[in-house]
Amino acid sequence: MKDTVRIANGQGFWGDSILGPIRxxxxxxxxxxxxxxxxxxxxxxxxxxxxxxxxxxxxTDFVRLIDRILxxxxxxxxxxxxxxxxxNPKACMQAVLEVCRRHxxxxxxxxxxxxxxxxxxxxxxxxxxxxFTNMDTGEPLSSVRDRVTSANVYLGAFPIAEAxxxxxxxxxxxxxxxxxxxxxxxxxxxxxxxxxxxxxxxxTVAGHIVECGAQCTGGNxxxxxxxxxxxxxxxxxxxxxPEGTFVITKHPGTGGRVDQRTVTHQLxxxxxxxxxxxxxxxxxxxxSARLEENGRDRLRIHGVRGLPPTPTYKxxxxxxxxWKAVGQLTISGPDALEKARLCSEIVWQRLAYDxxxxxxxxxxxxxxxxxxxxxxxxxxxxxxxxEIVLRMGVRGPDRAAVDRFGSELVPLVTSGPPGVTGxxxxxxxxxxxxxxxPALMSKERVSTRVTVTES
Amino acid sequence: MPxxxxxxxxxxxxxxxxxxxxxxxxxxxxxxxxxxxxxxxxEVVQRHMAGINRxxxxxxxxxxLRVLNFLLEDSLGGGxxxxxxxxxxxxxxxxxxxxxxxxxxxxxLESTVEGTVEGAVGEGAEA
Numbered sequence: 301m302k303d304t305v306r307i308a309n310g311q312g313f314w315g316d317s318i319l320g321p322i323r324x325x326x327x328x329x330x331x332x333x334x335x336x337x338x339x340x341x342x343x344x345x346x347x348x349x350x351x352x353x354x355x356x357x358x359x360t361d362f363v364r365l366i367d368r369i370l371x372x373x374x375x376x377x378x379x380x381x382x383x384x385x386x387x388n389p390k391a392c393m394q395a396v397l398e399v400c401r402r403h404x405x406x407x408x409x410x411x412x413x414x415x416x417x418x419x420x421x422x423x424x425x426x427x428x429x430x431x432f433t434n435m436d437t438g439e440p441l442s443s444v445r446d447r448v449t450s451a452n453v454y455l456g457a458f459p460i461a462e463a464x465x466x467x468x469x470x471x472x473x474x475x476x477x478x479x480x481x482x483x484x485x486x487x488x489x490x491x492x493x494x495x496x497x498x499x500x501x502x503x504t505v506a507g508h509i510v511e512c513g514a515q516c517t518g519g520n521x522x523x524x525x526x527x528x529x530x531x532x533x534x535x536x537x538x539x540x541x542p543e544g545t546f547v548i549t550k551h552p553g554t555g556g557r558v559d560q561r562t563v564t565h566q567l568x569x570x571x572x573x574x575x576x577x578x579x580x581x582x583x584x585x586x587x588s589a590r591l592e593e594n595g596r597d598r599l600r601i602h603g604v605r606g607l608p609p610t611p612t613y614k615x616x617x618x619x620x621x622x623w624k625a626v627g628q629l630t631i632s633g634p635d636a637l638e639k640a641r642l643c644s645e646i647v648w649q650r651l652a653y654d655x656x657x658x659x660x661x662x663x664x665x666x667x668x669x670x671x672x673x674x675x676x677x678x679x680x681x682x683x684x685x686x687e688i689v690l691r692m693g694v695r696g697p698d699r700a701a702v703d704r705f706g707s708e709l710v711p712l713v714t715s716g717p718p719g720v721t722g723x724x725x726x727x728x729x730x731x732x733x734x735x736x737x738p739a740l741m742s743k744e745r746v747s748t749r750v751t752v753t754e755s
Numbered sequence: 756m757p758x759x760x761x762x763x764x765x766x767x768x769x770x771x772x773x774x775x776x777x778x779x780x781x782x783x784x785x786x787x788x789x790x791x792x793x794x795x796x797x798e799v800v801q802r803h804m805a806g807i808n809r810x811x812x813x814x815x816x817x818x819x820l821r822v823l824n825f826l827l828e829d830s831l832g833g834g835x836x837x838x839x840x841x842x843x844x845x846x847x848x849x850x851x852x853x854x855x856x857x858x859x860x861x862x863x864l865e866s867t868v869e870g871t872v873e874g875a876v877g878e879g880a881e882a
Contacts, residue, residue: 341836436773436834520846522766522781522853523869561781564820565768568779571824572772574817587817626839664832664839673847676806677854693839734836738773 301542302331305489307482307506308537311335311382312513314342314359320513320535321365325372328551330537333373334481335382336511337362343450343475344618344734346386347419357388358472363395366470370403373469381460381481385472387417387450392472393753400755408755411468413459415748416475418615418741419451425745432615432739444737447619453741454614456580457503458494459748460484466752475616477579479507482538490542494581501584501606502544504577508586509548509566510536516548516566518556527562529555534597545602547594558597576607580614580743583607612740621735623702626693627709628668630722633686639717640667640688646716647692647708656704658694666691689722695733702730756858764859764867765791767849772826774834775810776845778852780823784867788821790859800825803855807848825852 308330310321314337324330337359350357362384366373373380385392389412400408418425422445426432432441441448452475461484463471471484483503486492492499509516516536518527527533534554539547548563550556567586571577574586585605594600631640644665651657666672668689671679694705706728713720761767761780764787769778780795782788801812810829817824830848832840842848 520768522762522768522849561766564781564822565766565779567817567820568768568777568781568822568824570770570772571777571779571815571817571822572826573815574820574822574824575815587819589819591820621837624837624839666841668841673842674807674851674854677803677851679854691841695833695837695839736773736834 302489304539304541305332305485306330306537306539307332307334307485308535309334309336309482309510309513310535311337312511312515313339314361316513318365318368322369323554324535324537324551325369325376325378327554329376330378332482332485333378333380335362335365335380335384336478336481337382337384338386338475340616340618340736341734343387343452343616346388347450350388355391358386358392358395359384362392363399366396367399370399370405374405379464379469379471379485381471381473381484383473383476383481385412385474387452387474389414389472389474396470396472397753397755406755408470409468409752410470410755411463411466411472411750411752413455413463413471413473413476413748413750415459415746416453416455417451418453418746419448422448422451425741428745430741430745432617432741435738435740441737441739444619444735447621448737449618449620449734451615451617453746454580454616455748456480457483457487458581459750461487462750463752464488466750468752478511479504479579480581482507482510483581486540495608497582497606497608498604499544500582502546502604503540504579504582504584504606505586505589505601505604506538506540506546506548508577509563510538512566512569514556515569516563517550517558518562521562521565527557531555544604545600548599548601549597558599559593560591560599563591563599578610580609582609611743613743613746615739615741617737617739619735619737621733622695622697623699623730624693624695624733625702625706625728625730626691627706627728628689628691628722629709629712629720631688631690632719632721636685636688636719637667637670639719640690643690643712643716643720644692646712650708651705654704656701658696658701658705662696663694664692699730706730756860757864758856758858759864760853761795761855761857762853763869764863765853767853769845769847769849771831771844774831775808775826775828776830776848778825778827778849780825780852782821783869785821786863786866790863791823792816794857795823797825799855800852804830804848804851807851
């Protein structure tokens with residue numbers, strides 16, 4: 301068994317910089333590279349792509365990345381764990397195998413983890429007694445059942461470990477927990493068991509710290525002026541030991557900083573009850589973690605405790621929830637704010653003349669530059685803005701009414717007060733609102749499947 | 756007692772959480788944490804953030820991290836992709852809270868170093 305295993309996260313979300321994984325592979329040693337591509341909204345978009353073309357529905361960015369880093373992976377032997385499979389892990393695997401063939405790389409083991417996608421089984425599961433009551437609102441699923449566009453279980457880390465046990469160099473999953481991507485390699489390397497709650501909790505804390513990439517190495521940090529070389533910020537690396545103590549670090553020479561403060565920022569991110577961070581594998585107690593600085597850009601964490609997992613999986617569903625359109629114009633001074641207010645009133649008045657009225661909760665006006673983000677809070681020394689971005693939006697169940705709004709913004713350029721510009725992008729169009737429906741379901745009704753294929 | 760901004764004695768990070776957001780307030784020193792645990796209540800945060808958050812505020816504590824975690828229950832203008840707001844993910848709510856004005860005792864300020872200099876790591880820990 302290794303003394304420590306080095307697991308790096310090179311992608312915090314779909315759209316993160318491609319330099320993260322590339323530099324992690326080139327600027328120092330790592331054993332595992334994890335990549336996160338999925339958000340709640342992503343699954344719904346991917347289901348739509350798959351319904352139009354059965355060979356789609358996964359993160360194509362990942363395949364392009366593999367194309368770029370495959371030589372590095374072969375040179376270093378680094379193994380990859382990514383949730384790039386979306387709603388079609390099989391198609392993602394085929395695309396990766398095709399990249400391997402193009403590179404003449406034979407013998408690369410590519411695995412997929414399946415079983416998270418329950419969209420097709422939803423009615424059977426309802427018939428079997430699963431209610432899928434909304435965790436936040438308590439509403440029954442029946443209120444949106446016919447509009448559900450994706451339904452996925454957050455799987456844990458053990459299927460990923462199984463794929464690695466079976467020799468996979470690249471593991472592709474669908475929906476799973478973000479920390480699971482790094483815990484899978486730990487289970488594989490150290491033989492952790494399902495009842496090793498403290499160890500799995502330590503892995504969960506480590507996974508939470510690195511899951512948003514550079515947000516734990518100095519990105520999005522309060523005292524941003526103190527962070528060196530943000531441009532070349534290093535992505536995070538976990539050095540995990542078999543007994544569940546670990547160090548968060550980054551490659552020497554990279555920008556950013558790892559210390560108690562930068563890491564604590566990320567520990568506080570998307571936090572609920574810090575004493576009960578619930579995953580499918582364990583309930584981790586973040587209040588038990590002990591942090592100590594252990595040299596330059598090295599933070600050691602130990603003492604993490606965990607409790608047995610709950611009997612349920614979290615389910616993330618998305619459903620079609622109406623339409624929205626948002627557009628903006630720039631209004632120069634003098635009198636920018638006064639003119640922007642007039643513009644917004646003109647838009648509502650013209651729409652009302654044509655029979656289109658929107659309820660207060662279905663419309664929004666923002667005067668960007670006049671303290672939108674911190675509304676209601678006094679900003680000392682804030683003078684009169686010399687220009688304003690007028691941002692307006694509507695939403696509702698009627699697509700035509702939402703589209704109609706979009707056509708009354710640009711006319712202000714010639715029929716409003718002077719100094720209205722910045723209408724690039726043209727008329728705002730209605731886009732579908734994807735509602736989020738969190739629920740729970742019994743673990744017994746979910747089965748996972750691991751498949752390994754060689755290039 | 757001098758009046759200072761919360762940012763003088765604390766840092767923050769925020770993000771989305773369903774139809775609301777969370778703001779983790781990270782005290783810059785043990786003394787600051789003790790003071791904030793007593794004075795930065797859910798009610799104080801609720802009042803300060805009323806222009807942003809329409810729902811309730813719940814507070815959790817993580818003493819080991821010197822973190823007070825606030826959940827703002829209705830601060831995004833709708834969950835999922837329903838929000839029309841610019842800051843639909845609550846990314847700026849941490850900085851909004853750091854603009855809170857607080858009367859802070861001299862001794863708390865003296866033992867709390869604002870981390871504006873590279874290398875000021877851990878100085879706030881006050882042994």
